[in-house]
Amino acid sequence: MTNIDNICSSLLRGERLSAGDALVLWREAPLWLLGELACVAKRRVSGNKVYYNRNFHIEPTNQCAFSCRFCSYRRSADSPEMWDHTPEEIEEEVRSRAGSGAGEVHIVGGAHPDRGVEYLAEIIRRVRKAMPQATVKAFTAVELHYAINKSGMTVPEGLKMLRQAGLDAIPGGGAEIFDEEIRRRICPEKCSADEWLAIHAEAHKMGIRTNATMLYGHIESIEQRIDHLVRLREQQDATGGFDAFVPLKYRSSGNALGEVAGEVPVTDDLRTLAMSRLILDNIPHIKAYWVMYGKRIAEMALAFGADDIDGTIDDSTKIYSMAGAEEQHPTLTLSEIERMAANAGLQAVERDTFYNEIEPGNGMNANSETNGPRTTQRPVHKPVQRPASKSKNKNPKTVSQGCLLTLKHLCCIAAVLALLFVVVYFSMQWGTRHGSRRTVPDFIGMTFDGAVRAAGENGLEVEVSDSLYVSGYAGGIVLEQLPEGGVEVKPGRTIYVTINAFNQKIVKIPYVAERTLRQAKSMLEAAGIEIAYIEYVNDIAHNYVLAEYYNGMPVTPESNVEGAIGTGVTLRVGMDENNRTASVPKLVGLPLPRAKSLLWENGLNVDNVTYEAGVSRAERSNARVWFQSLDYGRRVGLGSKVSLKLTTDDEKIASSSSSSESMVVSIREEQEREEAIRRMVADSVARAEAELRDAEGEDSVDDFFYNGDNFFM
Numbered sequence: 001m002t003n004i005d006n007i008c009s010s011l012l013r014g015e016r017l018s019a020g021d022a023l024v025l026w027r028e029a030p031l032w033l034l035g036e037l038a039c040v041a042k043r044r045v046s047g048n049k050v051y052y053n054r055n056f057h058i059e060p061t062n063q064c065a066f067s068c069r070f071c072s073y074r075r076s077a078d079s080p081e082m083w084d085h086t087p088e089e090i091e092e093e094v095r096s097r098a099g100s101g102a103g104e105v106h107i108v109g110g111a112h113p114d115r116g117v118e119y120l121a122e123i124i125r126r127v128r129k130a131m132p133q134a135t136v137k138a139f140t141a142v143e144l145h146y147a148i149n150k151s152g153m154t155v156p157e158g159l160k161m162l163r164q165a166g167l168d169a170i171p172g173g174g175a176e177i178f179d180e181e182i183r184r185r186i187c188p189e190k191c192s193a194d195e196w197l198a199i200h201a202e203a204h205k206m207g208i209r210t211n212a213t214m215l216y217g218h219i220e221s222i223e224q225r226i227d228h229l230v231r232l233r234e235q236q237d238a239t240g241g242f243d244a245f246v247p248l249k250y251r252s253s254g255n256a257l258g259e260v261a262g263e264v265p266v267t268d269d270l271r272t273l274a275m276s277r278l279i280l281d282n283i284p285h286i287k288a289y290w291v292m293y294g295k296r297i298a299e300m301a302l303a304f305g306a307d308d309i310d311g312t313i314d315d316s317t318k319i320y321s322m323a324g325a326e327e328q329h330p331t332l333t334l335s336e337i338e339r340m341a342a343n344a345g346l347q348a349v350e351r352d353t354f355y356n357e358i359e360p361g362n363g364m365n366a367n368s369e370t371n372g373p374r375t376t377q378r379p380v381h382k383p384v385q386r387p388a389s390k391s392k393n394k395n396p397k398t399v400s401q402g403c404l405l406t407l408k409h410l411c412c413i414a415a416v417l418a419l420l421f422v423v424v425y426f427s428m429q430w431g432t433r434h435g436s437r438r439t440v441p442d443f444i445g446m447t448f449d450g451a452v453r454a455a456g457e458n459g460l461e462v463e464v465s466d467s468l469y470v471s472g473y474a475g476g477i478v479l480e481q482l483p484e485g486g487v488e489v490k491p492g493r494t495i496y497v498t499i500n501a502f503n504q505k506i507v508k509i510p511y512v513a514e515r516t517l518r519q520a521k522s523m524l525e526a527a528g529i530e531i532a533y534i535e536y537v538n539d540i541a542h543n544y545v546l547a548e549y550y551n552g553m554p555v556t557p558e559s560n561v562e563g564a565i566g567t568g569v570t571l572r573v574g575m576d577e578n579n580r581t582a583s584v585p586k587l588v589g590l591p592l593p594r595a596k597s598l599l600w601e602n603g604l605n606v607d608n609v610t611y612e613a614g615v616s617r618a619e620r621s622n623a624r625v626w627f628q629s630l631d632y633g634r635r636v637g638l639g640s641k642v643s644l645k646l647t648t649d650d651e652k653i654a655s656s657s658s659s660s661e662s663m664v665v666s667i668r669e670e671q672e673r674e675e676a677i678r679r680m681v682a683d684s685v686a687r688a689e690a691e692l693r694d695a696e697g698e699d700s701v702d703d704f705f706y707n708g709d710n711f712f713m
């Protein structure tokens with residue numbers, strides 16, 4: 001039997017797919033086979049049903065504190081395309097849809113830079129008031145994380161407030177790709193993968209059901225998609241609160257990432273849907289979000305493991321149309337939904353947010369395109385079962401036999417666990433009491449194989465936690481280790497090492513001239529290239545990149561220059577003669593990539609970057625800025641350089657952060673005073689000039705000058 005045969009047999013027996021086998025299947029199995037396997041898995045959960053609901057979206061604002069490279073939706077506060085609806089306007093919009101029969105209001109927008117969780121709660125309260133029969137599925141974990149932090153609350157406090165306001169469920173957006181390196185390149189500012197997962201875990205703990213997404217098809221690898229799905233599966237094992245998984249195909253129009261990433265073919269969409277169904281054996285539903293795929297691919301998705309196509313939408317979302325999706329006014333009628341299901345040999349079933357089925361005629365008539373309101377079940381905290389065990393047995397005799405069996409099983413499991421506990425406890429006692437501690441060898445400078453051997457001889461394990469490219473060292477040499485050599489540890493302990501990469505990854509340097517500085521920065525960051533230096537020159541193309549250089553050579557559309565990831569380009573940028581200053585942003589508390597990004601965005605340069613003594617290379621990714629050489633809030637010349645110091649000491653960062661907050665107040669006052677003086681002087685000069693002109697001036701205005709205190713001739 002081939003490897004693929006073995007994997008298929010194991011899947012058909014209902015066994016869990018390992019990450020390694022998933023990779024083999026993803027890379028090697030023919031598309032038809034993935035479709036077959038995914039359909040078997042789908043039928044175990046939802047038979048021949050395809051779920052849909054009647055819903056519409058509310059997108060409160062397209063302003064956002066972040067600037068994800070794949071986002072075509074965000075607009076800055078001064079853009080004519082920006083919108084920012086008040087809670088009153090949102091209430092009005094929901095009321096205008098009261099007769100639509102919608103059972104769910106889906107609310108997702110940008111993370112408003114100035115608003116905290118109270119604003120989100122107010123929106124929810126108003127939506128509930130305007131449409132009490134609908135469930136409110138609102139705000140991605142990214143929006144929640146930002147707003148809750150802004151309000152200075154903990155996640156449980158923030159979620160509690162929103163639940164009291166009427167939050168029923170949380171949509172799956174913001175997960176993007178969990179891999180830290182890709183996340184840093186496509187959405188460096190938004191909450192981390194761990195923070196995203198922690199918000200969903202907390203919601204599940206409180207009984208709030210949620211969905212999960214994955215943004216795929218940009219610069220991530222298949223391994224990184226598998227890692228994302230496996231992390232979701234692990235979380236679901238632990239908390240059980242995900243109802244549906246929604247793979248989101250990256251659409252490349254109108255965003256910076258589109259310059260370096262295209263869109264994947266439909267076959268990749270179908271493989272991703274099928275593999276999601278196979279890996280996520282504990283998330284009941286896979287949603288083919290038709291707005292993003294388009295209706296045709298969504299229909300095909302039903303033959304590749306999807307059992308849900310989201311809802312009617314009613315032309316209420318812009319996120320995808322702005323990113324180039326085919327549906328510019330997305331609306332799906334009930335007859336279209338039925339036809340799509342029938343074409344795939346399935347039956348369309350209306351559901352509520354929590355996948356409770358809505359009987360035809362129970363407030364909903366599948367033949368009518370719009371219907372009056374109906375009752376929607378409120379959320380219940382139901383633990384998610386593995387799909388294989390989902391079928392319900394209604395024969396009472398069999399149910400009681402089943403219970404007895406389960407009781408017996410439970411007793412056995414308890415006995416085995418107790419035995420295990422005793423064995424582990426006593427072996428730990430033995431291990432520590434008998435002084436069998438091990439001294440960690442110093443691996444630095446060894447090859448990785450050498451380190452593994454030395455560790456094995458000492459009863460220890462070695463794992464690579466990171467790899468860097470440091471020129472002058474051979475590939476595979478250990479550069480850092482944690483814990484350090486000489487430390488005493490228990491036997492079996494894993495020592496994490498950073499090794500020197502064999503090759504420095506080379507990428508094409510994007511051509512960014514003729515772009516705004518902000519666009520150029522996004523394109524470079526998406527490619528993994530930094531801005532080594534911004535040089536300002538007077539030019540009418542204010543804030544536009546006039547020229548780009550890599551290693552002193554001009555980058556042009558034809559030059560096809562390549563460079564190592566992490567290296568930088570010099571940008572020549574146009575500056576308005578009369579506006580040569582920039583305001584220094586607050587950098588304290590930020591990780592280095594975000595701090596650099598903010599400096600470039602504001603037209604400033606990064607000078608020396610140093611880490612506090614004791615911060616090892618392995619710990620650097622956790623370090624944050626505690627010192628910036630130019631004060632937050634100060635106005636300085638465009639292109640000024642800012643040095644940064646980083647630490648992992650949270651207390652130091654917190655105290656530096658609060659002193660920079662208080663400093664900014666006095667800087668602003670000082671600047672206001674200076675501005676007032678400048679205005680006074682300018683007024684006096686203008687008055688003096690006018691008086692001179694009035695006095696038929698024998699003397700010319702040009703003969704006067706001002707030394708800061710008095711006028712002289």
Ligand code: V47
Nearest residue numbers: 070071171172173174211215248249250251289323
């Ligand atoms: O987080 C943004 C994605 C998400 C692009 O829970 C893009 O049922 C592709 O949360 N190309 C928001 N995707 C949407 C969302 C959602 C949508 C449908 C159903 C559910 C659910 C949730 O949209 C963002 C981001 O991952 N996104 N830009 C783009 N250019």
Ligand code: SF4
Nearest residue numbers: 064066067068071110
């Ligand atoms: Fe903001 Fe969401 Fe767009 Fe990112 S994807 S910039 S978080 S609106």
